[in-house]
Amino acid sequence: MSSTTTGTRPFLEVKDLTVRFETDDGIVQAVSNSSFAVERGKTLGIVGESGSGKSVTSLAVLGLHRTRSNAKVAGEIWLDDQELVTATDEDVRKLRGGKMAMIFQDPLSAMHPYYTVGAQIVEGYRVHHKGVSKKEARTRTIDMLARVGIPQPEKRFNEYGHQFSGGMRQRAMIAMALVNDPQLLIADEPTTALDVTVQAQILDLIRDLQDEFGSAVIMITHDLGVVAELADDVLVMYGGKIIERGPAADVFHEPQHPYTWGLLGSMPRLDRDVRDRLTPVKGTPPSLINLPDGCAFHPRCPYAGRNGNRSFTEVPELRGGVHAVACHLPAEEKRRIFHEEVAPNL
Amino acid sequence: MLSYLIRRIVNAVITLLVVTMVTFGIFFAVPTITGSDPALLYIGKTADQASLDGIRTKLGLDDPIPVQYGKFIKGLVAGRDYASGNDVTHCDAPCLGYSFKTEQEVTPLLLSDIPVTLSLALGAAVLWVLIGVATGVLSALRRGSFLDRAAMTGALAGVSLPIYFTGQLALLIFIHWLGWLPDTAYTPFLENPASWFTGLILPWVTLAFLFAATYARLTRANMLETLNEDYIRTARSKGLTERTVIGKHGLRAVLTPLVTIFGLDFGTLLAGAILTEQVFNLRGLGYQALTAIRQNDLPVILGVTLLAAIFIVVINLIVDLLYSVIDPRVRLG
Numbered sequence: 001m002s003s004t005t006t007g008t009r010p011f012l013e014v015k016d017l018t019v020r021f022e023t024d025d026g027i028v029q030a031v032s033n034s035s036f037a038v039e040r041g042k043t044l045g046i047v048g049e050s051g052s053g054k055s056v057t058s059l060a061v062l063g064l065h066r067t068r069s070n071a072k073v074a075g076e077i078w079l080d081d082q083e084l085v086t087a088t089d090e091d092v093r094k095l096r097g098g099k100m101a102m103i104f105q106d107p108l109s110a111m112h113p114y115y116t117v118g119a120q121i122v123e124g125y126r127v128h129h130k131g132v133s134k135k136e137a138r139t140r141t142i143d144m145l146a147r148v149g150i151p152q153p154e155k156r157f158n159e160y161g162h163q164f165s166g167g168m169r170q171r172a173m174i175a176m177a178l179v180n181d182p183q184l185l186i187a188d189e190p191t192t193a194l195d196v197t198v199q200a201q202i203l204d205l206i207r208d209l210q211d212e213f214g215s216a217v218i219m220i221t222h223d224l225g226v227v228a229e230l231a232d233d234v235l236v237m238y239g240g241k242i243i244e245r246g247p248a249a250d251v252f253h254e255p256q257h258p259y260t261w262g263l264l265g266s267m268p269r270l271d272r273d274v275r276d277r278l279t280p281v282k283g284t285p286p287s288l289i290n291l292p293d294g295c296a297f298h299p300r301c302p303y304a305g306r307n308g309n310r311s312f313t314e315v316p317e318l319r320g321g322v323h324a325v326a327c328h329l330p331a332e333e334k335r336r337i338f339h340e341e342v343a344p345n346l
Numbered sequence: 347m348l349s350y351l352i353r354r355i356v357n358a359v360i361t362l363l364v365v366t367m368v369t370f371g372i373f374f375a376v377p378t379i380t381g382s383d384p385a386l387l388y389i390g391k392t393a394d395q396a397s398l399d400g401i402r403t404k405l406g407l408d409d410p411i412p413v414q415y416g417k418f419i420k421g422l423v424a425g426r427d428y429a430s431g432n433d434v435t436h437c438d439a440p441c442l443g444y445s446f447k448t449e450q451e452v453t454p455l456l457l458s459d460i461p462v463t464l465s466l467a468l469g470a471a472v473l474w475v476l477i478g479v480a481t482g483v484l485s486a487l488r489r490g491s492f493l494d495r496a497a498m499t500g501a502l503a504g505v506s507l508p509i510y511f512t513g514q515l516a517l518l519i520f521i522h523w524l525g526w527l528p529d530t531a532y533t534p535f536l537e538n539p540a541s542w543f544t545g546l547i548l549p550w551v552t553l554a555f556l557f558a559a560t561y562a563r564l565t566r567a568n569m570l571e572t573l574n575e576d577y578i579r580t581a582r583s584k585g586l587t588e589r590t591v592i593g594k595h596g597l598r599a600v601l602t603p604l605v606t607i608f609g610l611d612f613g614t615l616l617a618g619a620i621l622t623e624q625v626f627n628l629r630g631l632g633y634q635a636l637t638a639i640r641q642n643d644l645p646v647i648l649g650v651t652l653l654a655a656i657f658i659v660v661i662n663l664i665v666d667l668l669y670s671v672i673d674p675r676v677r678l679g
């Protein structure tokens with residue numbers, strides 16, 4: 001995760017990313033000291049409940065907080081050896097939609113109500129391909145629409161976002177993001193509002209396109225099932241911080257943070273009765289303006305008192321090698337609790 | 347789309363019918379019902395019994411009210427004759443009435459005023475839309491800056507100062523003190539475009555100041571809201587320049603709702619900018635209305651009222667149709 005001695009960085013490397021918003025109610029500490037990396041062809045899953053800072057993190061990578069005067073972004077973001085936090089607006093603009101692209105949460109509001117789907121994709125293509133004629137861009141767009149599985153693409157080219165069904169709209173968003181063959185694709189909850197079959201189709205689609213282009217993908221989701229299926233690495237976020245990070249297999253088979261255990265308990269499982277499937281983590285997410293002292297998770301953590309008072313006073317750092325965790329519980333104890341108390345109930 | 351179009355047109359026709367009924371009701375029916383003699387209203391208190399009876403027959407004031415209304419509508423559509431024995435007064439379609447006080451048809455009288463009012467409204471509209479929208483956009487982009495504050499203070503002054511105040515002030519400064527402009531007056535455009543322009547520039551600016559203020563405030567508020575929309579973020583995420591993001595994606599969303607408001611304002615203005623015409627001594631529809639009211643010339647008042655209503659209904663119809671072109675959610679929804 002840190003820069004290596006050979007001097008070659010991971011394709012995307014984020015170091016100590018911090019994002020704050022100054023609001024009338026106080027300073028929102030939306031992301032604190034986040035560090036992670038993604039290689040080409042790999043998928044990083046980011047999970048965490050609503051408000052944990054997943055979208056803010058990805059918007060920071062695309063430099064989309066720059067136009068918000070109340071947002072402060074600190075840290076480093078390296079994309080293919082170019083640092084983006086200190087880069088000029090113009091340099092970042094040229095990367096957006098070209099080398100790096102994003103599929104947004106809620107495609108209905110993410111599409112312009114007064115422009116056709118086709119026009120919006122054409123525009124994105126032409127801004128990165130100067131001198132391409134409207135006709136060529138149109139052909140390219142229709143190809144993309146067909147590629148993401150939209151039937152009758154010539155006809156749908158001329159329709160508006162609100163005329164599409166949820167699944168088709170999300171496909172169109174994906175076509176918009178992929179039209180310039182981005183090397184980094186960030187998908188922010190691309191399947192949330194969709195029914196299960198469509199969800200599966202969309203995820204398959206993203207995976208196929210990734211295989212084809214060898215892009216790095218960041219997949220943001222509430223849904224651990226999605227991560228388990230797609231991700232090579234996983235970040236678990238809580239209250240704007242990464243609290244567990246590691247290869248997907250490790251995080252799923254040996255999760256080390258009590259919050260991750262809670263998330264696993266809230267994962268839908270087909271072998272259980274619907275009623276028992278979902279047990280969300282009890283309690284409410286922390287306020288990002290006034291984070292609790294010590295470990296931000298302590299008000300909801302069943303193990304907060306097990307290790308003396310540290311959970312209430314001292315912020316746990318993210319520690320460990322490939323599989324890192326931010327929790328004061330000693331490693332053996334965590335392993336024991338997981339296997340003896342948590343796993344049997346999952 | 348076609349059914350929407352037909353629906354809107356049918357709606358407009360119905361509205362116009364209702365408008366004629368109400369106007370007719372007020373000007374013809376109510377005096378009859380309340381027992382005052384409408385004939386008296388049409389010719390004045392000094393008239394002798396013979397001419398009063400003549401008017402009564404000509405206007406058919408003794409007919410049942412629906413018959414009177416029928417004749418009135420017929421006049422609008424096909425023209426009519428006001429006859430009393432051999433004394434026949436003809437009124438061509440669309441007949442808005444006949445002024446027995448000044449012995450002339452109302453329609454041509456009003457038509458001759460339309461170029462003045464139209465020139466006034468058009469020039470002012472061009473100015474206020476350009477200035478209002480530009481100020482609003484700049485204020486939104488430089489929110490909280492000196493420019494924003496100055497513009498919004500100016501806008502507040504614009505919406506709160508009445509036209510007879512700003513108008514008089516403008517006359518005082520630019521004509522009497524500085525002497526930059528000739529007295530305001532209407533010269534037909536085709537006769538002398540330069541005089542047309544110099545004679546109207548002051549009323550345009552004064553009127554535009556009033557309206558631009560509202561448009562600047564609306565544009566600013568809309569733009570600030572629009573810039574927070576997800577689709578603006580999407581536009582940025584595609585790598586579009588800020589210029590395209592704001593000038594195309596932002597402005598498109600900001601201007602669309604303004605079309606409705608513009609239609610209303612423009613329609614009202616066409617119906618007669620009474621105060622502005624009064625202050626600047628322009629003889630348009632508003633001036634005509636005022637004169638008619640002073641002279642108690644009922645057919646002219648009725649004509650102006652009807653014409654104003656027709657303008658507003660027609661402009662609203664145009665706005666509705668235009669809206670269906672520029673907002674696909676209306677067109678296809």
Ligand SMILES: Nc1ncnc2c1ncn2[C@@H]1O[C@H](COP(=O)(O)OP(=O)(O)OP(=O)(O)O)[C@@H](O)[C@H]1O
Pocket residue numbers: 021023028030048049050051052053054055056057068105222288
């Ligand atoms: N422009 C902003 N100004 C102030 N606070 C903001 C702003 N943008 C985001 N936040 C806050 O930052 C926090 C993190 O938001 P973020 O959108 O990243 O959550 P998320 O993990 O993506 O949640 P979800 O799963 O609901 O999408 C939230 O508390 C949110 O209110």
Ligand code: SF4
Pocket residue numbers: 257258259295296297298301302303304311316326327328329
């Ligand atoms: S540090 Fe303490 S409160 Fe935080 S997760 Fe670990 S055990 Fe729970």
Ligand SMILES: [Mg+2]
Pocket residue numbers: 054055056105188
């Ligand atoms: Mg989000």
